[in-house]
Amino acid sequence: MRVPYSYLDRQFAEPDAILADIRELVRRGDYTLGAAVGEFEERYARMLGARHAIGVGSGTEALTLALQAVGVRPGDEVVTAPNTFIASVGAIVAAGARPVFVDVNAEHNIDAALIERAVTPRTRALMPVHLSGNPVDMAAIVEIAQRRRVPIVEDACQAFTAAIGGRAVGTFGEAAGFSLHPLKPLNVWGDAGMIVTDSDTLADHLRLRRNHGLRDRDTVEIFGVNSRLDTLQALVGLHLLDTTGAVTERRIGHARRLDAGLAPLAPHITVPPRRPGVRHAYLTYVVQAQDRDGLVRFLVERGVEAKVHYPVPVHLQPAAKDLGYKPGDFPVCERQAREIVTLPAHQHLTFDQLDYVVEQVTEFYSR
Amino acid sequence: MALHLQHRAVRAQLLAAVDRVFEHGQYVLGPEVEEFESRFASLCGVPFAVGMSDGTHALLLALRALGIGAGDEVITAPNSFLASAASIALAGARPVFADVRDDLNLDPEQVAAAVSPSTRAIMPVHLTGRPADMKRIGAIAERHGLHVVEDAAQAVGATLDGQAVGSFGAAGCFSLHPLKNLAACGDAGVVTTSDRKLADALRVERNHGLRGRDDCDAWGYNARLDTLQAALLNEKLPYLGRWTAAKRQIAARYRDALGDAVAVPEDGPGEHAVYQTFVIRADRRDDLQRHLAARGVDSKVHYPTPLHLQEAAAELGYKRGDFPVTERLATEILSLPIYPELTEAQQEAVVDGVLSFYGRRARR
Numbered sequence: 178m179r180v181p182y183s184y185l186d187r188q189f190a191e192p193d194a195i196l197a198d199i200r201e202l203v204r205r206g207d208y209t210l211g212a213a214v215g216e217f218e219e220r221y222a223r224m225l226g227a228r229h230a231i232g233v234g235s236g237t238e239a240l241t242l243a244l245q246a247v248g249v250r251p252g253d254e255v256v257t258a259p260n261t262f263i264a265s266v267g268a269i270v271a272a273g274a275r276p277v278f279v280d281v282n283a284e285h286n287i288d289a290a291l292i293e294r295a296v297t298p299r300t301r302a303l304m305p306v307h308l309s310g311n312p313v314d315m316a317a318i319v320e321i322a323q324r325r326r327v328p329i330v331e332d333a334c335q336a337f338t339a340a341i342g343g344r345a346v347g348t349f350g351e352a353a354g355f356s357l358h359p360l361k362p363l364n365v366w367g368d369a370g371m372i373v374t375d376s377d378t379l380a381d382h383l384r385l386r387r388n389h390g391l392r393d394r395d396t397v398e399i400f401g402v403n404s405r406l407d408t409l410q411a412l413v414g415l416h417l418l419d420t421t422g423a424v425t426e427r428r429i430g431h432a433r434r435l436d437a438g439l440a441p442l443a444p445h446i447t448v449p450p451r452r453p454g455v456r457h458a459y460l461t462y463v464v465q466a467q468d469r470d471g472l473v474r475f476l477v478e479r480g481v482e483a484k485v486h487y488p489v490p491v492h493l494q495p496a497a498k499d500l501g502y503k504p505g506d507f508p509v510c511e512r513q514a515r516e517i518v519t520l521p522a523h524q525h526l527t528f529d530q531l532d533y534v535v536e537q538v539t540e541f542y543s544r
Numbered sequence: 545m546a547l548h549l550q551h552r553a554v555r556a557q558l559l560a561a562v563d564r565v566f567e568h569g570q571y572v573l574g575p576e577v578e579e580f581e582s583r584f585a586s587l588c589g590v591p592f593a594v595g596m597s598d599g600t601h602a603l604l605l606a607l608r609a610l611g612i613g614a615g616d617e618v619i620t621a622p623n624s625f626l627a628s629a630a631s632i633a634l635a636g637a638r639p640v641f642a643d644v645r646d647d648l649n650l651d652p653e654q655v656a657a658a659v660s661p662s663t664r665a666i667m668p669v670h671l672t673g674r675p676a677d678m679k680r681i682g683a684i685a686e687r688h689g690l691h692v693v694e695d696a697a698q699a700v701g702a703t704l705d706g707q708a709v710g711s712f713g714a715a716g717c718f719s720l721h722p723l724k725n726l727a728a729c730g731d732a733g734v735v736t737t738s739d740r741k742l743a744d745a746l747r748v749e750r751n752h753g754l755r756g757r758d759d760c761d762a763w764g765y766n767a768r769l770d771t772l773q774a775a776l777l778n779e780k781l782p783y784l785g786r787w788t789a790a791k792r793q794i795a796a797r798y799r800d801a802l803g804d805a806v807a808v809p810e811d812g813p814g815e816h817a818v819y820q821t822f823v824i825r826a827d828r829r830d831d832l833q834r835h836l837a838a839r840g841v842d843s844k845v846h847y848p849t850p851l852h853l854q855e856a857a858a859e860l861g862y863k864r865g866d867f868p869v870t871e872r873l874a875t876e877i878l879s880l881p882i883y884p885e886l887t888e889a890q891q892e893a894v895v896d897g898v899l900s901f902y903g904r905r906a907r908r
Contacts, residue, residue, distance in 0.1 A: 223738055226591025340582030342575070345591060419706050422586035423785050429583070430782020433557065453564065454575025456582045 178533045182482035184525040185359060198412045211408030217415050224418065225345040227373045229380035232406025233387050236334040236356025239370035240268035242386055242404065243352040244302055246379050247328040249274050253301035258287040259492040260510045261306040265332045266491045276500065278492050280507040284449050285309065285463060289317035296325050303329045307336035307346050310458030315341055315349040337363045338425040339458040347373045357414060362458055363421045365410040427524035428459040431531055435462060435522055438535030445542040461486050462522035469516050475541045481534050484519040547722055549885040554779060561775040574771030580778050588708040588716060588736045592743035595734050595769025596750055599697040599719025602733035603631035605767055606715035609745040610691050612637050612664050619658045620667040621650045622852045623870045628669055628695045629851045639860065641852050643867040648672055648823065652680035665691040670699035670709050673820035674809065678704055678712040693717065698820035700726045701788050705814040710736040720777060725818055726784050728773040790884035791819045794891055798822055798880060801895040805902045821846055825876040833878055835901045841894050844879045
């Protein structure tokens with residue numbers, strides 16, 4: 178049996194309705210900041226319960242622009258997690274700031290208890306990452322941010338439709354960045370991102386900045402960048418927006434089935450703690466495994482496309498050399514990097530495929 | 545309906561979820577309630593959902609939170625379940641009926657004609673799980689400055705032009721009663737909304753009017769979704785898509801097989817119905833029902849007595865003949881068995897039962 182990791186061919190097996198809208202776009206010609214962008218932004222914001230959503234070129238740029246908008250300048254520090262995708266940290270560096278890492282907890286998310294000691298007078302933002310679609314414990318982080326008067330920019334790139342206590346992830350900080358990359362739960366046909374904020378001032382500023390700082394055709398109010406969500410991608414997004422709830426429900430169901438199937442394999446397999454009351458969006462389904470590399474090889478041989486997100490922590494990447502971190506600085510993160518494995522759990526799998534994954538993992542450890 | 549079969553498939557998960565609630569012991573407004581709320585909201589494409597004790601309270605509290613009460617009129621369908629009209633009356637307002645179309649949903653022209661200076665809201669019912677004509681009803685509401693409160697009790701997961709029911713009006717009111725597509729193990733309901741203030745008001749209203757632990761600005765209800773029910777619903781929610789797809793498949797089969805003998809519900813343009821019930825319109829309905837019963841096929845009538853002809857509606861002053869389509873439908877409609885676990889053989893028995901009554905044979 179084959180259990181593939183990607184499903185884009187299945188998701189877009191019948192693209193005719195989207196293509197019809199794109200044909201209409203070609204007739205109309207409003208390729209940049211067309212009507213569909215505004216409509217998509219409005220519905221996106223509404224779905225999250227936020228005041229504003231601002232479409233930008235990618236999730237990475239969403240984070241960079243959001244950090245700069247809340248006041249991050251060259252020489253400032255931004256606190257984040259070292260086990261994230263490289264783009265979170267790249268966004269901080271692109272804003273001219275210095276990433277300061279904090280170790281993670283058993284849920285693979287930034288450990289709120291360790292944040293305080295990483296905050297310095299130069300800290301200009303906290304950037305918690307809702308990794309895998311699992312909401313960070315925002316109550317603790319909001320409390321620190323308020324006490325230390327530091328804004329929060331949520332890296333929600335992997336966490337569209339995730340929520341804590343009925344409140345959507347991305348609405349806890351001053352601003353949040355989302356990715357609409359093809360491998361995300363709300364995925365368009367290329368790179369695209371979204372910034373979400375409740376602040377009218379931030380939203381106005383960001384709308385200017387993503388479009389060269391142009392207030393109108395001929396007036397540049399601030400120097401900006403070119404980072405617009407394409408009208409074409411907004412059309413794709415509009416088709417998919419209302420399906421994301423059901424997609425995430427399927428992923429939750431699949432994750433619970435895998436959780437139940439893998440639980441008896443402790444201590445070979447450690448399923449991370451699942452907090453009641455949060456909606457984990459399961460962009461990736463990640464557990465910890467003994468002899469991880471052996472398991473991944475075995476699964477791939479048996480047709481199960483297992484992956485690792487991510488094998489090398491950011492602080493140990495060559496690019497991070499100048500930051501002065503060394504192995505051993507973030508022991509939990511580093512141990513997890515050796516143990517984590519991502520199993521396929523996406524919405525297009527069948528129960529038979531999921532049960533096959535469990536069977537194969539079980540077989541690996543009973544050899 | 546065969547809830548026991550549905551539960552057999554997910555029984556281990558359900559019991560584990562109950563166990564977790566027993567562990568933490570927060571039986572009232574525990575964390576599972578909030579989890580359910582955010583997941584249900586997302587399913588409907590809205591930011592907020594507020595869990596309720598049942599679908600009737602969902603409707604009642606939504607009306608009250610919108611400020612609808614004594615002296616106000618709310619327009620709804622006379623062929624619905626009692627709770628639609630009851631919630632309006634319980635809010636202190638007056639139910640005003642408008643006739644329906646053959647698709648069993650409100651006729652927008654009749655709605656427009658029923659608007660008076662006292663009208664404050666329209667309550668379209670997505671009866672049988674089929675979306676009402678929300679575009680035209682929304683336009684009427686906008687023209688007259690009325691609220692739309694969707695009675696989506698039978699329609700969880702239904703969409704119109706890709707938009708989920710429950711996201712069209714000011715509030716969407718759902719029942720999660722054991723006979724519904726998303727079924728709790730007892731009474732349960734939920735209200736969806738895009739309005740943060742309304743969501744906050746509903747949270748207060750369902751919990752004695754309590755703001756925080758000790759402060760009450762206005763008297764409220766006790767109409768909370770139980771933690772236990774939320775925990776069970778959280779386990780079942782991921783399966784809703786599959787279950788609905790299975791029902792739609794059975795509906796398609798019935799439609800194919802029975803379309804020549806009786807009037808069958810069609811999916812209109814842009815409509816994605818979820819078939820809470822599969823309601824045919826049949827000649828000699830009562831005889832057909834007896835014929836089916838004799839062959840071991842259960843069928844039901846939803847509902848034999850229109851609301852305006854109920855004893856409870858006496859003081860509203862309606863009489864027989866006021867809603868001719870509704871009254872005719874009440875004599876024609878019959879709900880055939882439809883649930884995800886219905887086997888091929890059972891579906892065949894239903895089809896054969898109906899066709900044989902009309903002296904027809906199944907096309908093989």
